[in-house]
Amino acid sequence: MEAGCHSEGTRSAVGTALPRIALIGSPNAGKTSIFNALTGMHAKTGNYPGVTVSRYIGNTRIGDQRYVIEDLPGTYSLEPISPDEQVMVDVLHGRLDGEQSPDALLVTVDATTLRRSLRLVAQVLRLGLPTCVVVTFTDELTGRQGHLDVEAFEQALGVPVLRVIGNRGQGIDRLRDRIAQWRTWNLPALPPPAEPAETDAWAESVLTFAAYRAPGRHRVTQRVDAVLLHPIWGSVVFFAVMMLFFQTVFTVAAPLQDYVETFFGWLSGLVAEHIGNRWVAGLLGEALLGGIGAVLVFVPQIVMLFLLIALLEGVGYMSRAAFLMDRVMARAGLEGRAFVALLSSFACAIPGIMATRTLPSAKDRLATMMAAPLMTCSARLPVYVLLIGLLVDPQARVGPFGVQGLVMFGMYLLGAVSAMVAAWVFKKIGDRRGALMPFYMEMPPYRLPSVRSVLVAMGHSAKSFLRKCTTIIAVTTVALWLLLNLPLHSDAELRAHGVDPGDSAAVATYVTDHSYAAAVGHFVAPVFEPLGFDWRINVGVLSAQSARETFVATLGQVAAADDPEQPTQALRSMTHTDGPHAGQALFTAPTVAALLVFFAFAMQCMATIGVMRRETGGWKWPMIAFGYLTGLAWVMAYLARTVVALLGG
Amino acid sequence: MSLLADLPRGHRATVVRVADDAHPATARRLEDLGFTSGVEVEVVRRAPLRDPVIYRVKDYELCLRRAQAQCVLIQEAA
Amino acid sequence: MLIPIHPQPVPDRPDQLRWITPGGIVPFRGVAATVPDPLGALLRDGTLDEVRVETAAVVTTLGPGRTWSGEGTRVRSALHAALADPAGWQPADVAEKPDDAPLREAAEALLDGAVGEFARSHGGHIELVDVHDGTVTVRLGGACRGCPASRLTLRHRLEEQLRRRHPDLVTVTDVTAPPRPVDHGVAGP
Numbered sequence: 001m002e003a004g005c006h007s008e009g010t011r012s013a014v015g016t017a018l019p020r021i022a023l024i025g026s027p028n029a030g031k032t033s034i035f036n037a038l039t040g041m042h043a044k045t046g047n048y049p050g051v052t053v054s055r056y057i058g059n060t061r062i063g064d065q066r067y068v069i070e071d072l073p074g075t076y077s078l079e080p081i082s083p084d085e086q087v088m089v090d091v092l093h094g095r096l097d098g099e100q101s102p103d104a105l106l107v108t109v110d111a112t113t114l115r116r117s118l119r120l121v122a123q124v125l126r127l128g129l130p131t132c133v134v135v136t137f138t139d140e141l142t143g144r145q146g147h148l149d150v151e152a153f154e155q156a157l158g159v160p161v162l163r164v165i166g167n168r169g170q171g172i173d174r175l176r177d178r179i180a181q182w183r184t185w186n187l188p189a190l191p192p193p194a195e196p197a198e199t200d201a202w203a204e205s206v207l208t209f210a211a212y213r214a215p216g217r218h219r220v221t222q223r224v225d226a227v228l229l230h231p232i233w234g235s236v237v238f239f240a241v242m243m244l245f246f247q248t249v250f251t252v253a254a255p256l257q258d259y260v261e262t263f264f265g266w267l268s269g270l271v272a273e274h275i276g277n278r279w280v281a282g283l284l285g286e287a288l289l290g291g292i293g294a295v296l297v298f299v300p301q302i303v304m305l306f307l308l309i310a311l312l313e314g315v316g317y318m319s320r321a322a323f324l325m326d327r328v329m330a331r332a333g334l335e336g337r338a339f340v341a342l343l344s345s346f347a348c349a350i351p352g353i354m355a356t357r358t359l360p361s362a363k364d365r366l367a368t369m370m371a372a373p374l375m376t377c378s379a380r381l382p383v384y385v386l387l388i389g390l391l392v393d394p395q396a397r398v399g400p401f402g403v404q405g406l407v408m409f410g411m412y413l414l415g416a417v418s419a420m421v422a423a424w425v426f427k428k429i430g431d432r433r434g435a436l437m438p439f440y441m442e443m444p445p446y447r448l449p450s451v452r453s454v455l456v457a458m459g460h461s462a463k464s465f466l467r468k469c470t471t472i473i474a475v476t477t478v479a480l481w482l483l484l485n486l487p488l489h490s491d492a493e494l495r496a497h498g499v500d501p502g503d504s505a506a507v508a509t510y511v512t513d514h515s516y517a518a519a520v521g522h523f524v525a526p527v528f529e530p531l532g533f534d535w536r537i538n539v540g541v542l543s544a545q546s547a548r549e550t551f552v553a554t555l556g557q558v559a560a561a562d563d564p565e566q567p568t569q570a571l572r573s574m575t576h577t578d579g580p581h582a583g584q585a586l587f588t589a590p591t592v593a594a595l596l597v598f599f600a601f602a603m604q605c606m607a608t609i610g611v612m613r614r615e616t617g618g619w620k621w622p623m624i625a626f627g628y629l630t631g632l633a634w635v636m637a638y639l640a641r642t643v644v645a646l647l648g649g
Numbered sequence: 650m651s652l653l654a655d656l657p658r659g660h661r662a663t664v665v666r667v668a669d670d671a672h673p674a675t676a677r678r679l680e681d682l683g684f685t686s687g688v689e690v691e692v693v694r695r696a697p698l699r700d701p702v703i704y705r706v707k708d709y710e711l712c713l714r715r716a717q718a719q720c721v722l723i724q725e726a727a
Numbered sequence: 728m729l730i731p732i733h734p735q736p737v738p739d740r741p742d743q744l745r746w747i748t749p750g751g752i753v754p755f756r757g758v759a760a761t762v763p764d765p766l767g768a769l770l771r772d773g774t775l776d777e778v779r780v781e782t783a784a785v786v787t788t789l790g791p792g793r794t795w796s797g798e799g800t801r802v803r804s805a806l807h808a809a810l811a812d813p814a815g816w817q818p819a820d821v822a823e824k825p826d827d828a829p830l831r832e833a834a835e836a837l838l839d840g841a842v843g844e845f846a847r848s849h850g851g852h853i854e855l856v857d858v859h860d861g862t863v864t865v866r867l868g869g870a871c872r873g874c875p876a877s878r879l880t881l882r883h884r885l886e887e888q889l890r891r892r893h894p895d896l897v898t899v900t901d902v903t904a905p906p907r908p909v910d911h912g913v914a915g916p
Binding site: 120197234324326443 | 680698699700712
C-alpha cells in the first residue's frame with residue numbers, strides 16, 4: 001500500500017497519456033452518482049461518433065496523478081443488440097477510431113439486485129482489463145434484511161471489491177485510493193464462463209460463498225405502487241402529478257423569466273440611452289443583448305423542468321409514469337419513456353429533446369426528437385393568443401365553452417396528435433433497417449435522491465444548454481437584426497421620404513419596410529402568397545425564425561402599433577398594400593387560420609436546432625427536422641386556409 | 650409448459666427457457682435480464698391498459714411488453 | 728441447473744485452481760483416482776495432473792506446460808459434467824485423512840484480512856498456532872488477552888467465517904484461554 005504513491009511518479013512516465021478509467025453498470029446502479037462524486041461538475045458531455053448517445057467524460061486528480069473518467073451508458077449486458085450498445089462495446093475493446101481500450105474498469109453493481117447483476121460482472125471480467133467491482137446500495141440491502149460479506153465476495157470474484165454509497169459520498173475516498181493503484185489490481189485466476197448455464201452456476205456459487213442473502217421486498221415501494229400503479233388511482237395520481245409539473249414550471253419559472261426579460265430590457269435601455277449612434281446602440285442593445293436575453297430567458301424554465309425531471313427520476317416515479325403511458329406511446333411506435341420527453345416539450349422542446357437521453361433505443365430517440373418540436377411549447381402561446389384574438393370573437397361560445405378557449409385547446413391537441421404521427425412515421429422509417437429492440441424497463445424501488453445528485457443533474461443540463469446554444473442563438477438573432485435594420489438610412493434620406501428622424505416609431509417602420517428583410521419578404525412573397533401572407537407577415541415569420549415569440553413584437557412594429565405588445569387593433573385594420581388584393585383586409589379568417597397552423601408546425605426555434613445538433617452530434621437531423629417541419633407547415637397552412645375559406649364562403 | 654405472457658397476476662412460475670423462435674438478440678437480452686432456466690418469476694402488476702406487465706425475477710422488478718413476455722417459456726408451480 | 732462452482736486461486740500454486748462447490752457433492756476427500764469423463768479424459772491426456780477433492784471444493788492441478796487461460800474453459804465444463812455424476816468418482820486412497828492445508832490457508836487468509844484487522848483495531852493480534860484434524864488453534868495477544876468479551880467475539884468471528892468456507896471445521900480453540908468452566912469472570916492481568 002505504501003508503495004502506491006512512490007511508484008506512481010515513475011509509472012506515469014511510461015505513458016504520456018492520462019490513465020483512462022471507464023465506469024460500467026446497469027441503469028439505476030448508482031453509477032452516475034459515483035461518476036459525479038469522482039469528477040464533480042467538471043464533466044464534459046459530447047457524443048459518440050455516429051450514434052446519438054451522449055458521452056460523459058470527466059477528470060479527477062488523485063495525489064499528483066490526473067485520471068480521465070468515462071461514464072459509459074447504463075447497460076444490462078455487453079452483448080450489443082443495437083448500434084448504440086455496439087458503440088459502448090467498441091469503446092471497451094478499443095475499436096473506436098483513434099482510441100485504445102480504457103486502462104481500467106469500475107463496474108458498479110446494486111447490492112439489492114446482485115443475482116441479476118453478476119451476469120454483467122461476468123461479461124466485464126471476461127474483457128481481461130484491470131477491474132474493480134463497486135458495490136452500491138449496501139445500506140439498502142441491510143435495511144431490507146439482506147446480507148453480503150464484501151470480503152468473501154472479493155475473494156470469490158478474484159478482483160478488488162469496494163463498498164460505496166455514492167449519493168452519500170461514503171467510500172469515495174477509499175475508491176480514489178484504489179483507483180490510484182489500478183496497475184496492481186488483481187485479475188481473476190480464470191475469467192468467468194461465457195456459457196449461460198455455467199455463468200448462472202458461477203454467479204450462484206460466488207453469492208453463496210459471499211453469504212449473500214437477497215433483500216426482502218421493499219415495503220414502501222409495494223405500498224406506494226399499490227396506489228400509484230392502481231388502474232384507477234394510478235391514473236388519477238398520474239394526471240395530478242403532470243398538472244403539478246406544469247403548474248410548477250409556469251408559476252415558478254414565468255416570473256423569473258419576466259425578471260430576465262426586464263433585466264435585459266433595462267440593459268438595452270441603458271445602451272440606447274448612453275450610445276449616441278442609433279445604429280450601434282441598436283446592434284448592441286437589441287441584437288446582441290437581445291440575443292443573449294433570448295437565450296437566458298429560457299433558462300429558468302429549463303432549470304425548473306430539469307429539476308423536476310431529476311427529482312421524479314431520482315425518486316423512481318419516471319419509470320412508473322412510463323409504465324402507465326407505455327401502451328399509449330406504443331400507438332406511435334414509441335415506448336413509455338418517450339412520454340416524459342414529449343411531455344416536457346409542452347413547456348419547451350429543449351428539455352424535451354435532452355430528456356430523450358433516457359431512451360435506450362437510438363431510433364426511438366430520433367423519432368422523439370423529430371416529434372418534440374411539434375408539441376405546443378410555451379413560446380407559441382403569445383402568438384396563438386394574438387392570432388386567436390384576431391380570428392375569433394371573444395364573446396363567441398359553444399355551450400359553456402368560449403370558442404377562443406376551444407380553439408386554443410384545439411391547437412394543443414393538434415400539436416400533440418401531429419407529434420405522435422410524426423414520431424410514428426420516423427419510427428417506421430427507422431425500423432426499416434435493423435431489428436426491433438425489445439422493450440424492457442426496470443422498476444427501481446422508490447428512493448430518496450440526495451439533494452446533491454438532483455442539483456448536479458440539473459446543473460449539467462442547464463450548463464450544457466447554455467454552452468452549446470448561446471452561440472447559435474446569438475448569431476441568428478444578430479443576423480436577423482442586421483437583416484431587419486440594414487441598409488442604413490441617413491436623416492436626410494428619411495426626411496426626403498417624409499419621415500421625421502425624431503419619431504422613433506416612424507423611423508423603425510421605415511427602416512423595417514426598406515430593410516433587406518423586407519426585400520426577402522417581397523422575394524419570398526410568391527411562396528407564401530397561396531397562404532394569404534403579404535410581405536409584412538413574411539417579415540414577421542422570418543423574424544420568428546430565431547424564436548417564435550418575437551413574431552408578436554415584429555408584427556406590432558410592422559403594423560406601427562402604438563403598443564407593439566398588443567397589436568390586435570392595428571392588425572385588424574391592416575390591408576394589403578400592393579398586388580392583386582391591394583386594399584383588401586390582410587388578416588382575414590383564412591389567412592389567420594393559415595398563420596396559426598403555420599406556427600403549429602414550423603420549426604421556428606434556433607435553440608431547438610442547436611440542441612438537436614448537440615444531441616445528435618451533427619447537422620443532419622436538425623436539417624431534416626427543419627426541412628420537414630417547414631414543408632409540412634406550408635402544406636398544412638394551405639389546407640387550413642382552404643378549409644376555412646370553404647367554410648366561411 | 651406455458652408462456653410467461655399468459656401467467657395471471659400474483660402467480661409464480663419457473664422459467665424453462667427463452668423460446669427458440671425468439672429473435673436471438675431478444676433471447677440473449679432476456680437472459681441477461683434474468684430470465685434463465687430454473688429462475689422463479691412472479692407477475693407483480695399489470696398496467697391499466699393490460700400491457701406492459703411488471704415481473705419480479707432475480708430479486709428485482711422489471712416490466713416487459715406482451716411481445717417479450719411471449720418469448721419466455723415457463724412451468725407454473727403446482 | 729448446473730451445480731454452482733467458481734474458481735479461486737491457490738496461494739503460491741499458479742498451476743492449481745480451487746473450485747468452490749457446495750459441500751459433500753463427491754462422497755470422499757483426497758486425490759481422485761478416477762473421475763467421470765470428460766474430466767477423466769483431461770487427466771489422461773495430461774491437461775490435468777491431479778484432481779483432489781476437499782469438503783467444499785475440488786482442486787485441479789495443471790499438467791506441465793499448460794495454462795489456465797488455455798485450458799480453464801475446458802476444465803470448467805468437464806468439471807460441471809463430472810459433478811453431475813458423483814458416483815463416477817473414485818478416491819486414490821480410501822483411508823486418506825482430511826487434508827488440513829486448505830483449512831490452514833483459509834485461516835491464514837482471514838487472520839491476514841478482516842478478522843486480523845478487527846483484532847488490530849482493538850489493539851490486539853491473533854496468531855495461528857496449529858491446524859490439525861479440522862481444529863484450528865490460535866493465540867490471542869495484546870489488549871485482547873484476558874478480555875473475555877473480545878476473546879468471545881474474536882473466536883466467534885473467526886469460527887463463523889471459517890466454517891462458511893470450510894464446513895469440515897471442527898472448532899477454533901484459543902491456547903491462552905483459561906479452562907472453559909471459568910471462562911467468564913476471570914480478569915486478566
